[in-house]
Amino acid sequence: MSTSLHHRAIENLGTRIITGELPTGHIMLAEHLEEELKVSRSVVREAVRVLQSLGLVETTKRVGIRVLPPSRWNPFDSQVIRWRLSSDARGAQLRSLIELRSAVEPAAAELAANNAPAQLRRELVDIAHALRDAGHSGDAQKFLELDIAFHSVLLSGSGNEMFANLMGQVAETLTGRTVHGLMPDHPHEGALQWHVDLAEAVAAGDAATARDASEQIMRRTTSRLSGTWTDQPRVFIPVRRN
Amino acid sequence: MSTSLHHRAIENLGTRIITGELPTGHIMLAEHLEEELKVSRSVVREAVRVLQSLGLVETTKRVGIRVLPPSRWNPFDSQVIRWRLSSDARGAQLRSLIELRSAVEPAAAELAANNAPAQLRRELVDIAHALRDAGHSGDAQKFLELDIAFHSVLLSGSGNEMFANLMGQVAETLTGRTVHGLMPDHPHEGALQWHVDLAEAVAAGDAATARDASEQIMRRTTSRLSGTWTDQPRVFIPVRRN
DNA sequence: TGACACCGATGTGTGCAGACATCAAAACTC
DNA sequence: GAGTTTTGATGTCTGCACACATCGGTGTCA
Structure with a gap:
């Protein structure tokens, strides 16, 4: 993506709002943003429109562009999540994501066991076995890739597009774990087995066991x-x- | 709110894409949209930018504005949900929302029991009792309002902003239920009691009981x-x- | 004199029209 | 078929007219 001016303007304002540099209630003028960002009105206006749809700002005639409180931000938008992950609120964002995953993945496992097409079930089993092997051999890079693939296929196999859409965020939390140096050299043996158990339960259509393994x-x-x-x-x- | 041209353009294109009138891969030209919607270039461009951020379209130079497949749509955006609820995919959208609520609300109940501030706990109990009364007296309108308020306060009390953000969608599913004539004259007695049990468990900090009631x-x-x-x-x- | 309703000036977003810049697809050349 | 040129769409910039919320002044009435 060859960062267009439009994209850069969104990125600039979005990060500054979410980090709190532009606090709630702060009012900006379109004209002022033009000269600050060194871009034309059309770029500013299109960027503001997008930020408006994300719930970050609102526009009022005779007043200007007002920054909205965090409670109005769309917490499910991937851009908002990304900005929060790279701000002081990183911890709070991770907690929200983990709590969401903890609620959703067991449900997704159950749905996948009941509904997933045969090919996805096979794929899930293959990935689980490869994941266990990578864990034993200590290949951290490959392990991470397989871990992301595993949970992505699981969510996709649920047949619920809202669950499936969380794939990207899951990938963020998993990669964030390595960034924080929270990955042990050799992954927990039990966790490896739980992945295999989950995959085989889904393949066998055993929803209860799949949910249990996912909860673990x-x-x-x-x-x-x-x-x-x-x-x-x-x-x-x-x-x-x- | 005198729906602006910008807003109307988004609504027009968004609904037509989601209903399938503008199918995946369909290509539009900005110039063509100007005369079709009878609006200027800037309105079209700002609307397209917003639709782009929702994953409904992508723009490519020398090609035009291409409609993206449903798998690229942001299923958590409230506009997308609203459009889908009023399309042929209404059933599928409701199923997705209910599955999501089924996964999230028990987790929210647990979190609320552990973390909610005292005032929200009291409010939840009050609403639950009022809800039971409204159920007994058969006041359908009041019952619906209280039902929405109950689940909103519960999600809000979880202290997870992603859970709290689902309030709007929950309201949609609950109101949708009355629209479909799925509300009995007198709500199920057990359901009324479960709401009270849930509220009191949250108030008492009993996470396990709260989760059980929510699952029921x-x-x-x-x-x-x-x-x-x-x-x-x-x-x-x-x-x-x- | 004071309180209140009215009204016009002001400033800001909204919408419009036209131009040039940019760049990737498509056509063309060798 | 590889490299080059052409083409046509979005991207960006600018000047203008309009709508309308806010504010302050003015006038009216008690």
Whole structure:
């Protein structure tokens, strides 16, 4: 992607809003943004429109472009997630993602065991075995790739497009784990086996066992990552009433 | 809100893409859209930029504006969900949402029992009792409002902004239930009690009981709605590899 | 005199029209 | 078939007219 001006403007404003450099309630003028970003009005306007659809800003005539509070941001947008992962709120974002995965993956395992097409089931078993081998041989790079592939295929096999869409975020959390040096040289033997158990349960159509194995995996993942957000306060989004 | 031209253009193109009137791979020219929608270039461009950020289209120089396949759409965007709910894929969208709620709400109940601030716990209990009363007295309108409020407060009390963001979608599924005439005159007595049990378990910090009650509620909701999507085929999103 | 309703000036986003720049697909040349 | 040129669409810039929310002044009435 040859970063267009439009894309760069979104990136610039998005990161600055999410890091808090542009705080809630801060008001910008389109004209001012033109000269600050050294781009034309059309670029600014198109970027603002996109940020508006992400819930980061709102525009009001006679006032300007107002930065909205975090409770209005769309927490499922991949751009927003990416920006938060590279901000001070990284820990809180990881916790949210892990909690979401912990809720969704066992359900996805159950659905996959009941509905996945035969090819995906076979693929899942193959990946699980390769994953175990990579874990034993200590090939960290290959292990990471297979781990991502495993969970991606599982989510895809659920036949729920919302679950499947979380693939990208899962990849982020898994790669983030290596970045933080949280990967042991030799992955936990139990975890390797749980992956195999999960894959074979899905292949056999055993939904209950698949869910159990997935819950085991997520419990371990949670406990391994929970150290990164111990100091992050929880944010309680106010209920929006009409 | 005097729907701006920009907003109308997004609505027009978004619905037509999601209903399939503009099929995957269909190519449009910005110039052509100008005269079709009777708007200027800037309106078209800003609308296309937003649709691009939703994954509905991509733009390529020398080619035009290409409609992307459903697997590229952002299934968590509230606009996309709304468009799908009012299309032929309504059943499939409802199934996705219910499966997501079934996975998330029990987890949210657990988190709320562990983390929710005292005021939200009290509010949840109050709403649960009012909900039971409304159920007994047969006030369908009030019942719906309280039902939505109950689940909103629960999700909000989880302290996970991604869970909390699902409030809007939950409201859609619940109101959709009345639209489809799936609401009995007098709600199920057990369901009313489960809401009270859930609220009191959250108030008491009893995570396990809260989860159980939530699972009961979601099981019943699923079984009551499952009739609407019996004929909807599942879509398996291909795994995107780099 | 003070409170309140009205109204016009002001400034900002919204929408429009036209031009040039850029760059990748397509056509062409060798 | 590889390399080059042409072409046509999006990308970017600019000047202008309009809509309309906000603010402050003015006038009216109690």
